[in-house]
Amino acid sequence: MTVTAPAGFVAAGLHCGIKASGAPDLSLVATADGAPVAAAGVFTSNKMTAAPVITTRRHLAHTKGRAAAVILNSGNANAANGAQGLDDAQAMCRGVADALGCDPHEVLVCSTGLIGIPMPIATIVDGIPGLVAARSATGGDAAAEAIRTTDTFAKQVLVTGPGFTVGGMAKGAAMLAPNMATMLAVLTTDAAVDPDDLTAILQRAVSASFNVISTDGCTSTNDTVLLLASGVAGPPADPHAFAAAVTEACTKLALMMVADAEGATKSVRIDVVGAASDDEAARGARKVADSNLCKCSWYGEDPYWGRIASELGSAGIGFEQERISVSYGGVTVAAGGVAVAHDDEAVRAHMAQRDLHIVADLGLGPGTATIFTNDLTHAYVDENRGTS
């Protein structure tokens, strides 16, 4: 159930001294022999791009999609640190390369934590030899522990297919753990897939998973998803099954993020159907998911469909108020733009659950979209009111 489950990978995690709490804060995923393998990455679109993202992108471009290791730290995002930040990200890669015996370009780097705080780079570099020495084929759990920030549990996944295995680890999504400002995921597989195909597969998987969760609409400076393929198991007999497995692994990690969102008491699935197009459905679903008014109503277990309709009506998409219908847990509470008689008790029971399912039908066309989100609570406000 870890990044070391697929053959050909080792990992480690430990406390090097970034976090004052003494919690693990430095993590490594590497190939078993220290040789580079096919690798792909998908990154934040935020132009306030963190140094590790810039560095990892450059390294993948330089090697044409090959990597021997990923080093990750929690407790500091190394974002908004200027030229020093780039030097520090480079120093982390060099430290791993020296210990592993590979080229620094073959090392990728991810950071998560506060923005705009200089990295304690000497502490990190001092910790790297011990981290690399600790790597093992059973180190996946420790690696996943060491990337946690406000996550209440380590997020790991394992998906098996015909002749291949996909493993992964992740930490809280952008606005799930916004104080820590980042969603990171590293996936591994024993399948042999060339870098270009791997990149295409990962991009599609991210679009269908991490990009359909939203908790507060913010985009981090550091968001990164990486996939390394050791090739030990040879090319997948069924390429479609492999792509599906990568998507499944990403989806499972994404849903764990929503379930563990900062301070959340509800996981909410929103389906918008009957839109003029899939794109309009997605924009409408995201407008509802990012609405503080809707989020507060879910926290209060209140099936206030008027807010759903109001958000869809102001989403800039095709909308006719006399066609909108809304259901909670399969019970239709509004149709044709007005409230309809329904089983109040069934709706109340649904709203009391942890997992809510809302369907809004625009009644206009064939467009559909699904997004996963969560509620807005006191605890979210508390986790984000200060950096200390």
Place this chain on the structure above:
Amino acid sequence: MTVTAPAGFVAAGLHCGIKASGAPDLSLVATADGAPVAAAGVFTSNKMTAAPVITTRRHLAHTKGRAAAVILNSGNANAANGAQGLDDAQAMCRGVADALGCDPHEVLVCSTGLIGIPMPIATIVDGIPGLVAARSATGGDAAAEAIRTTDTFAKQVLVTGPGFTVGGMAKGAAMLAPNMATMLAVLTTDAAVDPDDLTAILQRAVSASFNVISTDGCTSTNDTVLLLASGVAGPPADPHAFAAAVTEACTKLALMMVADAEGATKSVRIDVVGAASDDEAARGARKVADSNLCKCSWYGEDPYWGRIASELGSAGIGFEQERISVSYGGVTVAAGGVAVAHDDEAVRAHMAQRDLHIVADLGLGPGTATIFTNDLTHAYVDENRGTS
């Protein structure tokens, strides 16, 4: 300091029975003689348009911009009520017209409160004769009281210019009072201005006032701003001064809304300067204003400039991270994309104030924009978690 300050207007407010609390819930602004005068309106862009908005738009179109009265109720938004909602809005106008002796098309209507709940229309219609009978030249305060929902104080304004007076009243902005789902404002003036000019003046005033405040990015089903001109004082000698006075009145009401936003502890002015264009500056400022991460940091009095930069970097506007600088209360905390040494104590003192002022300079061009917003607090979550 009320809608009855300009000559030619009367007003009233009372409890008719919509609110269980017994608080005032029915409000009237009318011309002193019951005859129609020039009138203009600006309305929500939400396609989930409430019945009173549809009705008021139709009436202004029918009369080519003339009205004798505005009736307003709080406690029910009359939104998402289908054909019945339109009938009810019409019944309110007819009730006032019957009592005043004018045409129903000369009556405008505004509602604020919960969405999707049928109006207690019999209660309202029964209350109208008493409301109209209670109208007086000193009734402005009572009218302003009766449109309050979660507002903690009645919002009124008076601006005088050379030979004219502009008065106004308002209730909390969309997401300031989102449970109640609406921002309403009624302005009056004794100036003589024709309906087309009045509409143009009001549209520009709204763009520069109500449209530059944002508390949670939501757009209500009922937002309405109306301006009636009695003409008693004759045409304004200085038309520019009149337009400026309308903008000033709207701005003062808008700032009262921000100061009284649900659960807010901070009023925040955000200036984005150095953008490629004014439009890009405005989009960036709004992205910051609507960010829950930024809002929580203001609540926590935390000058976390990295979040400001991160929001601007993901706003879809021109942005180069090595050019961004950010200041709090005039103290620059970041320049060239990195933190800079500054007077910590001065920043701490500024963040402890009720009114915060943040300037983000993109360093790219001449574009500037200002937006006013507030923080995100426990009290906001509480006010919006349920409808009961």
